[in-house]
C-alpha cells in the first residue's frame with residue numbers, strides 16, 4: 001500500500017448529492033459522482049448521509065434496511081470501491097437493529113479491494129422543532145454505542161462521524177489524534193446556514209486535522225431543503241474547496257507535511273491538560 005511517507009499528498013473528494021425518493025436513481029447519481037471523483041484523482045471519496053434515499057416519510061428508510069454484509073446498497077458500495085480502486089466512505093445507509101421499527105444510521109467504509117474496513121453507527125440523533133419544521137430521528141433510528149470508530153488509510157488515521165455528531169466535540173476528542181475526520185451529512189438549510197461551516201472549521205482547528213464533509217445540498221423531491229456546502233478544511237481551519245449547492249464534488253489533498261507544520265507551529269494538542 002502506498003503511504004503518505006512515500007508521496008506526501010493523498011487526494012480526497014466529498015461527494016454532494018440531492019437525493020430523491022428513488023433508490024435506483026440515487027445509486028446512479030452516486031455512481032456517476034464516484035466515477036468523476038476517481039477521474040479527478042481521488043484516492044478516497046465520501047458520500048453524504050442518506051445518499052441512497054431521502055424518503056417522503058421517515059419510515060421509508062426503515063423499509064430499505066439491510067442486514068450487515070447483504071443487500072443492494074452494500075453491494076453497490078463494495079463494487080464501486082473495487083471498480084475505481086479507491087477508499088469509499090459510504091455516506092450512510094439503513095442497517096437493521098434489534099428494535100422493531102428502528103434502524104441504525106450507519107457509515108460503512110470499503111477499501112480499494114472492496115472489502116469492508118470499518119463500521120460506525122450514528123450516536124447522536126438529531127432533534128429540532130421550530131415553527132413548521134420538526135425532526136426527531138430517535139423515532140426511526142436506534143443510536144449506536146458510545147465507542148468512537150476510526151480506520152487506517154494511507155493518509156493516516158481517519159475518524160468517523162455523521163451529521164449531528166458535529167455538535168458534540170467530545171466525540172472527536174475521544175477519537176484521539178487523527179489525520180482526517182469525515183462527516184457524511186444532510187444538514188437542514190435552516191441549521192446549516194447558521195452553524196455548518198463554523199462547526200466544521202472548529203473541529204478542524206481544535207483537533208488540528210483535515211475535515212472532509214460530504215453533504216446533501218438542494219431542494220429534495222420530498223420537500224426537504226438541505227444546506228450543502230460540502231467542503232475540505234485543512235488543519236489550520238482554511239477551507240480548501242467548497243461546493244455550495246447541487247450535485248458535484250469538493251476535492252483536495254491531505255498533506256502529511258501540512259499536518260506536521262501546523263502541529264509544530266501551534267502545539268495545542270500537546271498542551272492539553274484535561
Ligand SMILES: O=C(O)CCC(=O)C(=O)O
Pocket residue numbers: 125126162163164165167186187188191192
Ligand atoms: O445538527 C444539525 O443542525 C443538523 C443535523 C441533521 O440534519 C442530522 O443529523 O440529520
